[in-house]
Amino acid sequence: MRDRLIFTAQLAFTLLVAAFLIVPAALSMTAGVTQNYFRGIRSGLTLDWVAQVWDLYADTILRSFVIALATLGVTLVIGVPAAYALYVRGGRIARTVEEIITLPLAIPGLAIALALLLTYGNFSDFRRSWLFILVGHVIFTLPFMVRSVIAVFAATDVRTLDEGAASLGASPWRRFRDVIVPNARPGILAGALMVVTLSLGEFNLTWMLHTPLTKTLPVGLADSYASMRLEVASAYTLVFFVMIIPLLVAMQVFAGWGGRSAAR
């Protein structure tokens, strides 16, 4: 009897917590398609707000995608070879390098953005282009790609495969191309999903680095929360959810397949 009571109490508690998290999200999603938030669903469903969001913010949404994909590209080119080198080298140097590239995760985005502004703020062309934001995103997402790839290397003992290929006469470059990269694919994919998701949602860095001409989706969101009516802000949030949730689901599914679950 007492066990049942404890179970029910815990269930109720957990449901309450879930409600705290989900109810506002659900509210915002419905508000985005409701004619009038105050009158609720009774006032009718409409896509007008979403259309308005598109009019106002299409360019920021597109820019966010461009930056996310560019970030992915850069982290792939920089991160995958580096992950290989670090994995093969091992030892204290590799660990120190890993520590350093992971630092941006410990330091608040605000601080990093400030640092970038102080150092490169004077190169006005660079400062005013979306590349400036790209730089911030790359620094922030790089450790996720590198760690994800190294994890896969370690789990599949790529070192032995590498040695096998070497014994057959393959040069380092050939080995990298034919053996290392194909075997790193799960890690690369998991890392890629993480990088894109993080880049799309990044705010702390981006807010400080942006200009009126280089806004991203989260920056737009902050704008709309401050200045737009609730329905428009909600519709914009809905657009963001629609973009981000498939990515989250893909990451969960992927993690379930034996990829490492990345703690964001």
Added chain:
Amino acid sequence: MSLRTFLSLCLLPLAVAVIAFFILPMARLVAVGAAGPHGVAEYAAILVDPRYRGTLINTVLLAAATTAATLVIATIAGLFLQRHRFPGRAVLVALLTFPLAFPGVVVGFMIILLAGRQGLIGDITLELFGDKQVWAYSMQGLFLGYLYFSIPRVILTIMAAVEKLDPSLEEAARALGAGPWAVMRDVVLPALTPAFIASGAIAFATAMGAFGTAFTLATDIDVLPMLIYTEFTLSANIATAAALSVGLGLVAWAILALARSVAGNTVAAAG
């Protein structure tokens, strides 16, 4: 080409990018922090100047309160979810971890929808008590916001740790006569302590450095990230902003390093 050369080539782009866009700027930040009118003493200002110290204390207290509340909530829910199987459990777990990727801004909006001027709670209290409760735009709102993005993270870590618990320890305690509360107190909670420390540290560091949520809720909430922001953009006290940033960065990094030494793997703050 030799392996050494190839490996060096592999590391080159990373080295260039990290040095140019992280190490150099951080060094510059530290330098700028000491280049203001007060010189290196600027770094001590965070502890000495009553205004800054007040902000620091606010931030630390808020982060600590968030961490404590999150740990309690996540442990109760996490233990429950990991230990019981019932229809709908998977859905409940998904619901609880779904806000994991929300940026701070969106979380701020969630809180506004819950407790803002046109928020749900305000409407409910208006109906029930005739008095509209509005908390969103203050420390309480920020606290709720921090809870909002900490709970999913910490629940996942706790659930993973609960899964790894050795059931024979609890059976042994029960065999010795311990009732459920004693088993919890003497076996389960002590075994979860590393997970508490690791996830608690992440929650604390994230709360200390979170900007987006505070920014969305109100620009006059007195926490360190907002202070840095206003000093830089509104007051143009670059040296102060830089010094405060470095200080904040060091504190966050130190806490995470501590957590890592206990938990043994790399942990990261975000949000």
Added chain:
Amino acid sequence: MKPDHGVTVHVADCAKTFADGTRALEPVTLDIARGETVVLLGPSGCGKTTMLRLIAGLEQPDPGGRILFNDADVTAVPIERRNVGMVFQSYALFPNMTVAENIGYGLKIRGVARTERAARVAELVALTGIEGLEHRRIDQLSGGQRQRVALARAVAVRPSALLLDEPLTALDAALRERLRAELNRLLRTLGITTIYVTHDQAEAMALGDRIVVMRKGAIAQAGTPREIYFAPQNRFVAEFIGAANIVEAECRDGALALPGGRLPLANGAAGAVVAMIRPESITVTAPDGAGLAGRVDAVSFVGDRQRLTVAGAAAKPLQVDAPNSFLVKTGDRVGLKVDASAVRLLPDERS
């Protein structure tokens, strides 16, 4: 005379089906006397651990099954209140407590005063021979030391029954032998009703007052070590304990008709029989004039004797023990002599 403490344990018609449908235990009934040490022996999956956990109170039997301690029905009593002492295979020592705190934990739960607790802990530390380790943490102990702490902890509360789940399996072979002897001495001293689970038949024979051989969720045979060894009731028990030669043959005129000769039997059996003969019951002789003979296929030097594989005497090769003084090599012909009383007939399970 071994003291007898503890309760009598009566397992009545207890079966166990797990939630995923696995049938771990068919309905079994078992009586364990006060102070007796009963060993549940069998291969993995035979249900011995399940039976132990039912007696402990960690699992509930299927409806209809009952567990009684001293004639009181404890089936519905959870383990926290059964007052059993349990030693787990992995020892389950609490890493957040010292050795002394581990041993005293059961007493602490029962509200025993600190001084009394400390005295009892000291008593057990002396009994199990771990003086000096009281303030160590668990991860600083060796396997053998952990085993002793686990035992001390289980015994500290003066349990009605002591339940041990393969306590020596986690140790290496040399340590296991040494600790087995110590464990035996300890169990005799304590005299508590003990139920001991193992898959190692040497352990079972050394420690048990009675052995319960289990197979596929049912009891294959229960009896004293000697009964089990000399009078197995079925083929499984015969082959599980010690080495056994199983001979299937026709019995005619009071003797088994074998390819290599005849083997006289004591009882007047006739027709097709299944007989068991232990290697040490067969004596090797010179081949001429022997009633039964065969050819040596292999010779194994075991240390204190030789183990010969003799083909041709029976349908399948026989394992025969010979003293080291008997000079023999592969290919030699040998005669075999078996005392009729050493041949045990087993039920024919082929039908």
